[in-house]
Amino acid sequence: MNYEKSELEMELRVANKSKRYRDCYCHTCKKDFHYLGIARHRAMHRDKKEDCKITFTNGDTYLYEYKEYKEYS
Numbered sequence: 001m002n003y004e005k006s007e008l009e010m011e012l013r014v015a016n017k018s019k020r021y022r023d024c025y026c027h028t029c030k031k032d033f034h035y036l037g038i039a040r041h042r043a044m045h046r047d048k049k050e051d052c053k054i055t056f057t058n059g060d061t062y063l064y065e066y067k068e069y070k071e072y073s
């Protein structure tokens, strides 16, 4: 069990390290995006009426629910 735990911690450390180089993360696509490209990427989800969850450079995570807009457009 201890071994598994340390493996997980190592993975988290790698993930945190890579976060320094890659600014934003789309949980929906499981992909990293440059902070200048994330707005465009979010618009892509909006255009496709897809929900998306994005973590920004400052660490804030937002869930955008575009499915709801479908009814009004």
Ligand SMILES: [Zn+2]
Pocket: 026, 027, 028, 029, 030, 041, 045, 052
């Ligand atoms: Zn995405």
